[in-house]
Structures are given as structure tokens and as C-alpha cells.
Amino acid sequence: MTKGDRSGDDRPVSILDxxxxxELTAVHRxxxxxxxxxxxxxxxxxxxxxxxxxxxxREGIRSIATASVRNLxxxxxxVSAHDFFMTxxxxxxxxxxxxxxxxxxxxxxxxxxxxxxxxxxxxxxxxTIMTRxxxxxxxxxxxxxxxxxxxxxxxxxxxxxxxxxxxxxxxxMELRLVAAGRTIVRDRSLELSLIGQRLPLTPKLIExxxxxxxxxxxxxxxxxxxxxxYGSAVAAFLYDMQGQSR
Amino acid sequence: MTIDFILNGEDVSMKAEPMERxxxxxxxxxxxSSLMSDCLEGRCxxxxxxxxxxxxxxxxxxxxRVRGAEIIxxxxxxxxxxxxxxxxxxxxxxxxxxxxxxxxxYMAAGSLLDAAAQPPEDTIMETISSVYCRCATPSATxxxxxxxxxxxxxxxxxxxx
Numbered sequence: 001m002t003k004g005d006r007s008g009d010d011r012p013v014s015i016l017d018x019x020x021x022x023e024l025t026a027v028h029r030x031x032x033x034x035x036x037x038x039x040x041x042x043x044x045x046x047x048x049x050x051x052x053x054x055x056x057x058r059e060g061i062r063s064i065a066t067a068s069v070r071n072l073x074x075x076x077x078x079v080s081a082h083d084f085f086m087t088x089x090x091x092x093x094x095x096x097x098x099x100x101x102x103x104x105x106x107x108x109x110x111x112x113x114x115x116x117x118x119x120x121x122x123x124x125x126x127x128t129i130m131t132r133x134x135x136x137x138x139x140x141x142x143x144x145x146x147x148x149x150x151x152x153x154x155x156x157x158x159x160x161x162x163x164x165x166x167x168x169x170x171x172x173m174e175l176r177l178v179a180a181g182r183t184i185v186r187d188r189s190l191e192l193s194l195i196g197q198r199l200p201l202t203p204k205l206i207e208x209x210x211x212x213x214x215x216x217x218x219x220x221x222x223x224x225x226x227x228x229x230y231g232s233a234v235a236a237f238l239y240d241m242q243g244q245s246r
Numbered sequence: 247m248t249i250d251f252i253l254n255g256e257d258v259s260m261k262a263e264p265m266e267r268x269x270x271x272x273x274x275x276x277x278x279s280s281l282m283s284d285c286l287e288g289r290c291x292x293x294x295x296x297x298x299x300x301x302x303x304x305x306x307x308x309x310x311r312v313r314g315a316e317i318i319x320x321x322x323x324x325x326x327x328x329x330x331x332x333x334x335x336x337x338x339x340x341x342x343x344x345x346x347x348x349x350x351x352y353m354a355a356g357s358l359l360d361a362a363a364q365p366p367e368d369t370i371m372e373t374i375s376s377v378y379c380r381c382a383t384p385s386a387t388x389x390x391x392x393x394x395x396x397x398x399x400x401x402x403x404x405x406x407x
Binding site: 019020041062066068071072198240 | 254264291300306307310354369
């Protein structure tokens with residue numbers, strides 16, 4: 001069961017225990033990607049060698065719960081939550097991860113974005129299980145993840161912000177900015193407006209990006225507080241990026 | 247459903263609903279009173295057990311998950327050398343914990359000593375922070391854990407040749 005499933009109604013809960021299937025707990029590494037079984041625990045991912053380009057995922061996992069909870073929690077469970085997107089989702093969306101989905105018709109690989117509905121909310125396909133997650137082995141010059149809200153602080157819905165960028169000769173070559181909570185926010189037009197810009201960015205450009213990010217987040221029904229935090233997180237990431245690149 | 251597993255080195259069997267909490271089952275069926283069911287959300291860490299060698303919050307473990315697994319609770323951990331080492335270290339540092347916290351904190355500390363090599367500082371801090379305990383200051387608890395780590399690994403690692 002994942003967060004959001006309900007067992008309190010009259011129907012008996014059907015349980016399919018997957019943890020004994022070796023394929024689901026395997027970690028496979030190649031030159032081009034890292035493949036994680038859906039039942040790989042978060043602590044196993046943290047214990048992978050530092051040489052693997054796993055940020056912002058690794059940083060995000062470190063912010064989840066406690067070490068003992070991470071020994072139980074799995075990457076598949078984190079990605080498949082029904083009510084809202086949990087921390088790993090924004091990181092994996094940022095890293096262009098793909099998921100292997102299996103149903104009665106067979107197995108297929110799909111981008112992680114197939115788990116997002118048209119309304120921007122989680123839409124995990126019915127009668128389907130996720131078996132593997134594939135993360136491209138791409139090195140990001142800058143990557144970050146930060147919480148935009150905490151359920152433990154009594155806030156209605158947690159949310160996270162992930163960002164990754166690649167810079168060549170002082171120019172932004174690739175940029176990903178993703179916020180995920182009740183809905184997911186990724187503004188490709190904002191990303192494209194920043195790609196190709198030379199560092200350092202002007203304060204005005206960063207302010208414009210901050211405002212555009214907040215507006216987009218509100219449009220995607222991320223609540224007002226988190227929308228503003230998203231804008232601030234975008235600005236902080238851009239400032240941080242040019243600070244580190246000096 | 248019938249669930250067979252190994253509890254503190256003994257083969258046991260019990261009938262339980264698949265979604266019953268392991269912490270409740272261990273307390274109610276096996277009278278293991280070291281397990282505290284406090285928050286039931288994995289925050290307090292008072293119900294830590296070793297499941298297949300990994301430290302986990304038993305309140306978050308559904309009964310079906312323990313089929314064929316090995317579980318060690320504080321009652322089983324108490325008879326190990328690792329417990330002796332942890333207990334000695336906490337005594338040396340003068341850290342006294344209440345009966346509500348000591349089992350979980352000792353098990354968290356013990357999990358660090360079972361590693362093949364000396365655990366890094368961030369692992370020590372993260373593991374110990376799995377238990378919400380204010381019997382002693384966090385720095386005093388950490389000092390006691392460091393003492394245990396030094397007693398276990400001291401002289402073997404971290405020293406220039």
C-alpha cells in the first residue's frame with residue numbers, strides 16, 4: 001500500500017506482497033543509466049557510490065524521514081503516491097527518469113511524466129505495477145532540491161522543488177526547474193528563456209524568472225504559500241548557480 | 247493469515263491480519279514490552295527492531311511483510327556483545343536514559359557497530375536521530391555513541407600508518 005490508499009472501508013484489502021521478488025530489489029548500472037528496482041529502499045540508494053551522478057535525487061532522499069524509515073521506504077512507493085507527488089518525484093522528473101510499467105498486456109518503458117494527469121495531479125495507471133526506474137547517467141553542474149512545505153509542521157500538503165543545470169563556458173546549456181506537491185509545475189517556457197543566457201544573470205532577469213515561476217505555480221493550483229516559495233526557490237537556485245560559477 | 251518468522255533466534259508462528267502493525271503484534275502476542283507504540287507514524291523511533299538486519303520502525307511494518315524474515319527486538323539484542331559495548335559506553339559517559347527510550351537508543355547505536363567499517367559522522371548522526379529522545383542532550387548521547395564506535399573500531403581505522 002502507498003500513501004493515499006484506504007483500508008478503512010468495507011471492502012477487504014487485497015495485498016500483493018512484492019518484496020520477495022529479486023528483480024524488484026536489484027540495482028543495475030551501465031554507462032548510460034542507473035536502473036533501480038521499484039522495491040529498492042531509499043537507504044540503499046543513499047549507500048550507492050558517490051561517484052554516481054545522483055543529485056538531486058540523493059539530496060532529496062536524505063531529507064526524507066529518518067534513517068530507520070528509509071530502511072523500509074522504497075523508491076517505487078515514493079513515486080507512486082496517490083494523493084500528491086512525494087519528494088523523489090520532483091527529483092526524478094528533473095533527471096528525466098523513465099519507469100517500467102507492467103500490466104496484463106506486458107511491460108513497457110515510459111517517461112516518468114506519464115504518471116502525471118492532464119490536470120497536473122498524480123495519475124498512476126490502474127491495474128499496473130511499476131517494476132523499475134531508469135535514471136540517465138548525466139552529470140549536472142548544479143543540482144538542488146528543497147522542501148516547499150512539510151506535512152510534519154501541520155501544513156496541508158508537502159511539496160518539493162528540484163532544479164538541475166548544466167553550464168558550458170559560462171552559458172546555461174540545460175536547465176530543469178520542477179516543483180511537485182499536490183500538482184506538478186514545470187514551466188518549459190521559463191526554462192527556455194534562461195537557457196542560452198550567460199552567467200552572471202542580471203538581477204532583473206532573476207526577478208522576472210521568480211515572478212514567472214510563482215504565477216505558473218498558482219495557475220497549476222499549487223497553493224499560494226508554496227507558489228511564492230517556489231518562485232523564491234527558483235531565484236535562490238539561479239543566484240546560487242552564478243555564485244558558484246564565479 | 248498464518249505468518250512464520252524468526253523472532254530473537256527462535257522460529258515462531260502466529261495468525262494475524264495482514265495489515266496489523268508489527269509493533270502491536272510483538273507487544274500483544276509475544277509480550278515484548280521493550281517496544282513502545284508512541285506516535286505510530288515512524289517519527290518517535292521508540293519501536294525500533296532489526297528486520298533482516300536493518301533497523302526499522304516496527305509500527306510501520308505490516309504483518310504480511312515479516313513472513314520468513316528474521317526479527318530481533320531489544321530482548322534479543324540485550325544478550326549480544328554489541329549491547330554490552332553500547333551499555334558500557336553510555337555508562338562511561340554518564341548518559342542515563344529512561345526506560346521509555348533506552349531500548350530504542352541502544353539498538354540504534356548497536357546498528358552502527360554491526361557495520362564492517364567505522365560509520366561516517368553523518369551516518370552516526372542520522373541513525374541516532376531516528377529516535378526522538380530528550381532524556382539526555384543530543385550531544386551527550388552522540389558522545390556516548392562515539393565512545394562505543396571508538397571501542398569497537400578504535401585502532402583499526404582512521405589512523406595514519
